[in-house]
Amino acid sequence: MNYVLSNIDKVDYSFYGLYERSFFVSVYTIFDTKATPEGSFEGHDNVLSSILVSVKPDGDYYTESDLYKIEGLLDPKVLGIAETAFPEFELSVEHGGADERKVVKYKLQFKEN
Numbered sequence: 001m002n003y004v005l006s007n008i009d010k011v012d013y014s015f016y017g018l019y020e021r022s023f024f025v026s027v028y029t030i031f032d033t034k035a036t037p038e039g040s041f042e043g044h045d046n047v048l049s050s051i052l053v054s055v056k057p058d059g060d061y062y063t064e065s066d067l068y069k070i071e072g073l074l075d076p077k078v079l080g081i082a083e084t085a086f087p088e089f090e091l092s093v094e095h096g097g098a099d100e101r102k103v104v105k106y107k108l109q110f111k112e113n
Contacts, residue, residue: 007031009049012078019086023110026054027078027091035071049073053091055110066111079103087111 012027032050040048051073056065070093079092087110094103 003034004028004030004052007033010078012051013081016081018081018083018089021058023055023057023087025081025089027081028052028054029076029078032071049076049095051076051078051091051093053108055108057110066109068108070106 007030008028009031010029012029014026015024016026017024029049029051031047033047035050036048040046048071050069050071053068053070054065055068070091073093073095074097076093076095079094082090082092084090084107089108089110091106091108092103093106094101096102
């Protein structure tokens with residue numbers, strides 16, 4: 001847990017309510033040396049980033065929460081969260097080098113237990 005907390009780069013969303021607040025999404029961008037292959041940045045001390053997405057239902061039900069990790073991203077920028085079809089949602093992320101940025105839409109869902 002200390003690795004994650006000490007490497008948080010951005011809190012992109014905190015308890016963002018979806019589907020009339022039936023569940024909440026928190027999104028964190030972290031510097032992730034463990035997801036950076038050795039030799040990725042010759043002569044530089046850069047690291048790749050990961051995005052952690054926590055999804056929990058309304059209330060205090062942490063045992064029913066979900067955690068997703070999207071890793072290996074270069075300089076990511078979370079563009080937004082959009083509802084699709086309950087319980088799915090889409091996370092839009094822009095990433096890549098300065099001259100090769102691309103936008104990827106990740107489909108995630110709250111897995112109702």
